[in-house]
Amino acid sequence: MSARQEFEKSGRFIEYKLKILTSDTDYTDFDCGITEYNNYLSNDALRSQNDHIALTWLLTERSTDKIVAYMSLIMDSIKLSFTEKELHNLNYPFKTIPSMKIAKLAVDSSFSKKFKGIGTFMIDSAERLTWSCNTHYCAARFLTVDADIEHDEGVMAFYKKNGFIPNAELYNKNRKTVSMRKDIYL
Numbered sequence: 001m002s003a004r005q006e007f008e009k010s011g012r013f014i015e016y017k018l019k020i021l022t023s024d025t026d027y028t029d030f031d032c033g034i035t036e037y038n039n040y041l042s043n044d045a046l047r048s049q050n051d052h053i054a055l056t057w058l059l060t061e062r063s064t065d066k067i068v069a070y071m072s073l074i075m076d077s078i079k080l081s082f083t084e085k086e087l088h089n090l091n092y093p094f095k096t097i098p099s100m101k102i103a104k105l106a107v108d109s110s111f112s113k114k115f116k117g118i119g120t121f122m123i124d125s126a127e128r129l130t131w132s133c134n135t136h137y138c139a140a141r142f143l144t145v146d147a148d149i150e151h152d153e154g155v156m157a158f159y160k161k162n163g164f165i166p167n168a169e170l171y172n173k174n175r176k177t178v179s180m181r182k183d184i185y186l
């Protein structure tokens with residue numbers, strides 16, 4: 001997938017490619033400011049992909065092939081409370097509802113300093129991929145994420161601005177992440 005995307009700050013644009021990680025990807029320059037996320041891309045993403053644990057998408061700058069952002073997608077299923085099922089008009093007897101999860105998402109700091117809206121663009125891309133999955137392969141009603149409040153307390157605000165809401169079962173046991181979901185058909 002290749003196109004020209006205009007990001008807000010100062011009307012500048014990136015000509016980008018959205019593509020799946022391959023063994024010849026050069027990720028040495030990628031730096032989102034959080035070591036764990038940098039290390040995941042350089043050490044774990046390809047192995048996870050080869051083991052069919054996570055599929056990683058890269059947003060790259062066309063002219064330089066630099067990685068602007070990455071996200072890893074996996075299948076998921078979430079439990080909804082009775083009230084949540086009412087809210088989403090999903091009155092089924094199943095305990096869980098199929099979903100697609102953004103298991104990792106990070107934007108390179110040098111690009112986020114220059115351009116606004118890259119993280120949002122990645123969420124929109126995940127949503128488009130989930131729609132496509134729904135129409136061609138298998139169902140996924142929600143896009144989900146475990147917002148990593150350990151590394152960034154403010155990150156829930158980013159997901160809320162992108163239409164995610166916290167699950168009723170709010171915090172994971174270790175309280176380092178908050179499970180959030182977005183109904184992509186509401």
Ligand SMILES: CC(C)(COP(=O)(O)OP(=O)(O)OC[C@H]1O[C@@H](n2cnc3c(N)ncnc32)[C@H](O)[C@@H]1OP(=O)(O)O)[C@@H](O)C(=O)NCCC(=O)NCCS
Nearest residue numbers: 032105106107112116117118119120147148154155157158
């Ligand atoms: C979190 C991250 C993906 C956001 O990407 P981004 O390109 O900066 O986000 P956007 O420019 O699309 O921001 C959209 C909105 O969310 C807000 N926002 C973005 N990151 C935020 C944060 N960390 N805390 C609070 N608000 C944030 C922006 O201010 C913007 O608000 P506005 O529309 O009112 O101006 C990026 O900062 C990042 O890679 N962080 C390091 C890794 C990480 O924490 N990943 C998430 C793990 S769950």
